[in-house]
Amino acid sequence: MIKISADLFDPWHEVVAYQDSAKHWTGKFGATNVFVGTMRDFNDGDAVTGMVLEHYPGMTEKQLEDIVKQATRDWHLLDALVVHRVGEIKPNEPIVLVAVWASHRGDAFDAGRQIMEALKNKAPFWKKERLPNGDERWVEHNTDGYLRSPKNDMSTILG
Amino acid sequence: MIKISADLFDPWHEVVAYQDSAKHWTGKFGATNVFVGTMRDFNDGDAVTGMVLEHYPGMTEKQLEDIVKQATRDWHLLDALVVHRVGEIKPNEPIVLVAVWASHRGDAFDAGRQIMEALKNKAPFWKKERLPNGDERWVEHNTDGYLRSPKNDMSTILG
Amino acid sequence: MSVKVRYFASLKDSVGRSDDMVDVNGAVTVAEIWAMANANRLMPDNILAAVNMEYVDIEHSVQNGDEVAFFPPVTGG
Amino acid sequence: MSVKVRYFASLKDSVGRSDDMVDVNGAVTVAEIWAMANANRLMPDNILAAVNMEYVDIEHSVQNGDEVAFFPPVTGG
Numbered sequence: 001m002i003k004i005s006a007d008l009f010d011p012w013h014e015v016v017a018y019q020d021s022a023k024h025w026t027g028k029f030g031a032t033n034v035f036v037g038t039m040r041d042f043n044d045g046d047a048v049t050g051m052v053l054e055h056y057p058g059m060t061e062k063q064l065e066d067i068v069k070q071a072t073r074d075w076h077l078l079d080a081l082v083v084h085r086v087g088e089i090k091p092n093e094p095i096v097l098v099a100v101w102a103s104h105r106g107d108a109f110d111a112g113r114q115i116m117e118a119l120k121n122k123a124p125f126w127k128k129e130r131l132p133n134g135d136e137r138w139v140e141h142n143t144d145g146y147l148r149s150p151k152n153d154m155s156t157i158l159g
Numbered sequence: 160m161i162k163i164s165a166d167l168f169d170p171w172h173e174v175v176a177y178q179d180s181a182k183h184w185t186g187k188f189g190a191t192n193v194f195v196g197t198m199r200d201f202n203d204g205d206a207v208t209g210m211v212l213e214h215y216p217g218m219t220e221k222q223l224e225d226i227v228k229q230a231t232r233d234w235h236l237l238d239a240l241v242v243h244r245v246g247e248i249k250p251n252e253p254i255v256l257v258a259v260w261a262s263h264r265g266d267a268f269d270a271g272r273q274i275m276e277a278l279k280n281k282a283p284f285w286k287k288e289r290l291p292n293g294d295e296r297w298v299e300h301n302t303d304g305y306l307r308s309p310k311n312d313m314s315t316i317l318g
Numbered sequence: 319m320s321v322k323v324r325y326f327a328s329l330k331d332s333v334g335r336s337d338d339m340v341d342v343n344g345a346v347t348v349a350e351i352w353a354m355a356n357a358n359r360l361m362p363d364n365i366l367a368a369v370n371m372e373y374v375d376i377e378h379s380v381q382n383g384d385e386v387a388f389f390p391p392v393t394g395g
Numbered sequence: 396m397s398v399k400v401r402y403f404a405s406l407k408d409s410v411g412r413s414d415d416m417v418d419v420n421g422a423v424t425v426a427e428i429w430a431m432a433n434a435n436r437l438m439p440d441n442i443l444a445a446v447n448m449e450y451v452d453i454e455h456s457v458q459n460g461d462e463v464a465f466f467p468p469v470t471g472g
Contacts, residue, residue, distance in 0.1 A: 012175050027199060027201075031197070035264065036190075056368075062372075105194065105275060138328040
């Protein structure tokens, strides 16, 4: 399920409520991976007092649905939930939740990360940060989520 | 923090309670990755009605602490929480929770997965499953959490 | 034919509008739609374009009634 | 010297005991501790061994007062 929320949401409550509503896979899921992105009170070395999250209504939902469908084709998943905040956001508030349920942990980790990277690269959201002096600035681009992962030598994470 | 629990625990409540208690990194974490392993009602093709989880008190805690320390050396983490159930467990009850908090999502995903794989390989826990006919059987080994990940061709997960 | 053009985020600020209606005759590409709507402004290098809410490259041809959108790199999550 | 030996999980079931006390003279390895405690039983191939709650290989030498543990592959998580 995809949800775009203009209101503060509690990611852990969302996970529990969704899981409890999905009685048809109760007892079938062994592995749940949840990622929560939270607004920090600093970015690029500066204090940040808030942000506004703009999106492209319609296209955002469409892209997120495609992203989840792709993950469902690539990995064995029972279900997935994506919730993303829009509008005015304050530090320490959750921005994004990606939760996936699978039988096995490898699928849960891989699918959760794939959805999150695709969301960062393709879902039409834009952040405008508010600085303590009242200035506003658009965030220019997202960083690579695999930046510190050993791309060429996977031995660390592949054991 | 490491917790071994003989009682049913609520992983989402544990995450919230721990996060709320850690006021020194409020506003500093941008990325939380949570893995929850849940007991399924089947395994290896058979229905399973319950299990007993044995551990080696003292060594289990020591190994888990070493695993978390190693993840803290390998990735930029703010904190980590590991909770593992022991004793009598019923289907649909959580067995393990691994939660990590970081500034950036790459560290959160990599560290969470590394802790989970190390736990599966090193932490002295053993599962004995109970079958519908009353028989019991020891689970013989854990499977590789990277089994379906493209080990040799990382393009899918490394984008 | 008539094509709706939309701008988002920092591009909306720099263009100074959130949308345009462009009337065109015959075959036209996304890049040409930009040029018609923004006669005095080159398309920024890192711009992303969508037609009917799907990503396209700027040589994609536009049909009557399409919604064309231009926006900077996305920064959600 | 005196060494405590512990068994876990399916190994505890097959050995039929949860622990032993072994008295030894002089230098001794983990493998030799197994042999002294289980005279009629070869050590299973896939066994894991720990001394004082740290993993060791079976040629690791044991000191007075050590706790030696043997167990099958772990299956937690």
